[in-house]
Amino acid sequence: MNTREWHGHGMGRAAALVGCTALVLSLTGTAAQAGGRDLGREVLAARDGWASQGTGTTGGSAADAQHVYTVTTWDQFRAALKDGGSAPKIIKVKGMIDAVSQGCEAFEAEGYDFQKYLAAYDPAVWGHDKPVSGEQEDLRAASAANQDKAIKATVPANTTIVGVGKNSGILGGSLQIRGVDNVILRNLTIEAPVDCFPQWDPTDDNKTGAWNSEYDGVVVYGSTHVWIDHNTLTDGRHPDSSLPSYFGKIYQQHDGLVDVVRGADHVTVSWNSFEDHDKTMLIGNSDSAAATDAGKLRVTLHHNRFEGIVERAPRVRFGQVDSYNNHFVITKGQKFGYVYGIGKDSRLVAEHNAVTLAQGISPAKILKKWMEAPLTATDNYVNGKLTDLIAVHNAEIPEETLQSGAGWTPTLRTKVHSPKAVPGIVDARSGAGRLC
Numbered sequence: 001m002n003t004r005e006w007h008g009h010g011m012g013r014a015a016a017l018v019g020c021t022a023l024v025l026s027l028t029g030t031a032a033q034a035g036g037r038d039l040g041r042e043v044l045a046a047r048d049g050w051a052s053q054g055t056g057t058t059g060g061s062a063a064d065a066q067h068v069y070t071v072t073t074w075d076q077f078r079a080a081l082k083d084g085g086s087a088p089k090i091i092k093v094k095g096m097i098d099a100v101s102q103g104c105e106a107f108e109a110e111g112y113d114f115q116k117y118l119a120a121y122d123p124a125v126w127g128h129d130k131p132v133s134g135e136q137e138d139l140r141a142a143s144a145a146n147q148d149k150a151i152k153a154t155v156p157a158n159t160t161i162v163g164v165g166k167n168s169g170i171l172g173g174s175l176q177i178r179g180v181d182n183v184i185l186r187n188l189t190i191e192a193p194v195d196c197f198p199q200w201d202p203t204d205d206n207k208t209g210a211w212n213s214e215y216d217g218v219v220v221y222g223s224t225h226v227w228i229d230h231n232t233l234t235d236g237r238h239p240d241s242s243l244p245s246y247f248g249k250i251y252q253q254h255d256g257l258v259d260v261v262r263g264a265d266h267v268t269v270s271w272n273s274f275e276d277h278d279k280t281m282l283i284g285n286s287d288s289a290a291a292t293d294a295g296k297l298r299v300t301l302h303h304n305r306f307e308g309i310v311e312r313a314p315r316v317r318f319g320q321v322d323s324y325n326n327h328f329v330i331t332k333g334q335k336f337g338y339v340y341g342i343g344k345d346s347r348l349v350a351e352h353n354a355v356t357l358a359q360g361i362s363p364a365k366i367l368k369k370w371m372e373a374p375l376t377a378t379d380n381y382v383n384g385k386l387t388d389l390i391a392v393h394n395a396e397i398p399e400e401t402l403q404s405g406a407g408w409t410p411t412l413r414t415k416v417h418s419p420k421a422v423p424g425i426v427d428a429r430s431g432a433g434r435l436c
């Protein structure tokens with residue numbers, strides 16, 4: 001690959017900026033620069049969360065000139081990821097690059113017809129006692145396989161991916177960080193992938209049926225030392241409110257924004273903005289994954305902003321998760337389930353966070369018990385008031401009593417702000433284009 005500066009057309013969504021000077025990146029040369037800064041060469045600071053443990057996280061900071069790329073299309077991006085194997089590399093994403101620019105129709109297998117699919121598997125015809133099968137299901141699966149190959153991008157070890165300017169990133173692609181070490185993602189706007197071919201499962205949801213979708217914006221699967229920093233992750237142009245319903249159920253086309261699963265370890269997620277999404281973040285994706293997940297899934301979440309999220313911020317299994325100085329904003333009229341999901345053998349520490357709840361939403365809903373596991377939840381403020389999240393949960397939902405005391409004390413923290421100051425600090429500085 002001889003060309004290091006690729007050009008093309010991209011479209012973007014400008015982000016509002018409050019109280020923080022916008023990150024202005026150079027559009028020339030081989031490095032993404034903010035004034036004198038070179039984002040591609042920056043590494044995770046010492047003691048900045050679990051990703052700083054051991055060898056730390058340096059990404060592609062040591063890349064030579066032949067492994068620094070500027071990309072403006074999805075094909076260029078995937079080619080750059082493959083070039084040079086696991087040699088350190090820096091990839092600058094310039095503009096919004098679209099993984100599905102050709103539209104869902106381009107992935108359809110010959111003979112697939114959604115109207116025929118609906119007719120074949122209508123519960124009035126098919127019932128609720130068995131999974132769907134037959135010609136149209138086979139063609140749906142083939143169509144889904146076509147999309148899978150097109151929208152996934154495999155990120156190798158020792159890679160830094162940075163957005164250029166305050167409005168660069170990926171539309172509809174899924175970043176797969178699988179079985180590798182030492183990856184950095186920064187300053188990217190990531191619009192969640194849309195599953196073009198959700199599957200109808202008539203046996204789901206207590207045999208009332210549900211549409212199940214694939215594809216997360218970012219998947220950290222069995223990987224170590226991953227730093228996800230100053231990104232904006234959102235449903236963007238395709239909010240759940242725009243999705244139709246079939247068989248009386250939402251035609252769900254989104255999965256997660258960031259999932260950390262299957263033995264992944266030493267991950268720091270900092271200063272990101274998670275916006276307008278349902279299943280936001282899963283840490284551990286199965287109760288039966290103890291063989292891979294026990295003793296791993298150590299993740300730090302700090303100074304992130306969550307607004308318009310429904311659930312999983314995060315939902316945790318097995319992991320020692322440190323969540324501090326985050327701001328959770330639950331807006332009036334939005335669908336809302338919970339913030340923190342307490343799952344099998346998890347050891348969550350949630351401290352010094354701020355929660356802004358719309359009127360009429362009880363603080364008891366911030367925590368959700370899925371299985372018995374102790375957690376620490378101290379010095380958290382709800383609407384500016386110190387609130388014992390465990391106590392209010394147990395008082396209002398006694399059938400799901402939570403145990404206090406995660407049994408460990410986080411030590412890998414840099415600056416810890418007062419939770420009273422968190423909304424102002426985090427709202428001003430989280431997300432793409434807001435590195436200060």
